[in-house]
Amino acid sequence: MSASLLAADLPYWAQALLRVLGGVVAVLLPAGTIVYVFLFKMMSFMQSRLGPMEAGPYGSMQLFAEVGKWLQKEDITPERADRFIFKIAPLVVLMSTFLLVAVVPFGPDAWFTNFEAGVFYMLAVSSVSVLGILIAGWASANKYSLLGGLRAAGQLIAYELPMVLAVIGVIIQAGTMNLQDIVFAQNAGSMFGWDGLGNPYILTQFVGFIIFMIAVQAELTQTPFDMPIAESELVSGYMTEYSGFRFLTFFIAEFATAGVFSLIASVLFLGGWGIPFAWFGWDTMDSVDNWMNVVGPLIMVTKMMLLSFIIMWVRFSYPRFREDQLQRFAWKVLVPVSLVNIMITAILKVAF
């Protein structure tokens, strides 16, 4: 690592505090941005309306108004609900988001944790949200919620597999499971000896990228995979009985996870925080200039917005699958295709 501006000179408690605050920013900022830019504005423009216009210029303060509204609402717990589980379920879902963001690198030194099994950890903690959703559906003591929770469990477990398999192609190519090293491998790499663009894995792992994005869509339970939520049918599924702050927690978790998954996809496939290292003659991680710690997060946010745009675009234009159809899609299409992708990647890796 290069000379650490931030981490090395500060006492442990200050580092920890910075990391927690940074984590909160890294979760809430994408969530707020995505909700305002995509959910409020882009969706409205797609649907020939203006969206919120009253609160702040172009409705930019609408989000704060919404949060204020949700905080004022009564916190209802159904009479027959399993109270403790009902109350912790949204926190479990949000916790998964915080755990996910912990491994995302934003710059050469701008990371929360940097350890070797980053991809493995990321895939593991992303499934914690399934637990939260399942217990939310169960604890609500509502038939609709139960159906939604069970559907979510089935769907999220089914789409975990294609996601893991899609990432394996990247791991094979990079030869590491450390997300920071994956960023380095993409930006320091070259395509047939030409290093002007580095070697973003979206080019070589295009199939993997598509499968990953489809799986992300399903993990986020966004349309066309929103069978667990299904407003017109299950009336928001596992979220039906939640109100006030607990609903807000689910809401934040949904969009923050969309942002974090976009960040992870950009790390895995789009080169992460880096710009092609050949432009500045960097050849090791230590030689990367310190200003990348400032520019890196901006690049990451740009890429996140791009990928979230795709997620939201699909969300607003497609109808939803039935749950047996989406299971069939996962097991009969995505899993075989990603297995073939792994095989081809492995063969090419050995050949070159």
Added chain:
Amino acid sequence: MTSTESLIDRRQLSYIAAQAADARLNVELETEGMTLNIGPQHPATHGTLRIIARLDGEQVVWAEPSCGYMHRGYEKLTEVRTYPQVTALVNRIDWLGSFANEVPFILAAEKLMAIEAPPRAQWIRTILFELSRIANVSLFLGDLGVQLGAITPVFMAFRDREYVLNLIEGATGGRFHPNFDRIGGLKEDLPAGFIDETRVVMKKLRNFCDEMENLLFGNEIFQSRTRGIGVIPKDVAMQYGLSGANLRASGVDWDLRRDQTLPMAWNKVDWKVWTHPDGDSFARCWVRLQEVRESTLIVDQLLDDIPSGPVMAKVPRIIKVPEGEAWVSTENPLGEMGYYVVSKGDLGPFRTKIRSASFNNISIVPWVLKGVYVPDIITILASLYFILGDIDR
């Protein structure tokens, strides 16, 4: 006692015990069905319909619609209203295509009085009738997307329906409840500029149909959700008394606009009755889409040769309908809607029987929902297209 104990084979005893344990285990493993109430307050029911569904997992074992949550007693109310007042009531039955509700009642009253509206009034009636069909069914097309999880089409439907509602408002003064039809003709003539404006709007609506065909009907997910789902064969559809697009989607070539001779202008223009052989949800939606397009063509043709003249026949100031009984039904946006009016020569009807399309259309729900999955309940209900006001009239 000891002797009986010794008589029973120990092996036999253990066998019985094992059987009992097995039985208990089976009882424990046997899953219990779940009864799911869809409605009365549910976004998929367009109001307050309740579907009681007994589920095995996600599969429906038994389903029953339970209506009557919104009973408004219009049949009874007509008995204490005069004939001109009844139109204000009945255009609230199918609240999305309200002008179309007035027409059959007025035609029945005219039949009893043996008068006929002048040709221009007939033409304008037909135009407004088709406009309310377009307003109604275009909203159905958008709502279909919402039921299937696509949230964008409904806003396109609202946008383009607004043009049609503006036309209706321009002509009648009421967006939803025109109350424009009178015994012997219409309240007023068309406003200036209506014809040109209508042509422009009809073009927009045809564009809307193309848009929906591309956005929704061409979507593979939409097709996989609707094709082969909720199939109603021809004979079953006839037995349950379905009407309108639900019947035509099952391959029955039946349209009251064409098959009946009414004092309306449908048989003066050239148009086609769309049918579909499949009878599934997709067919029902597809037939409705084609009908919107066909309706715009009907309106265009009617505008071409709209006759001049008065819009009101000579009727007495105080309308008393002579004694008698009359049945008139028309092909409303939702299906066959008819009024059986019994008159005793008073100012108001003695008894009115309203045959509304949705009530008969949802009677097939128990049959068609058997064995489908929970998400398909919503698809099938959406494709059957009922309006609660039309069920609990």
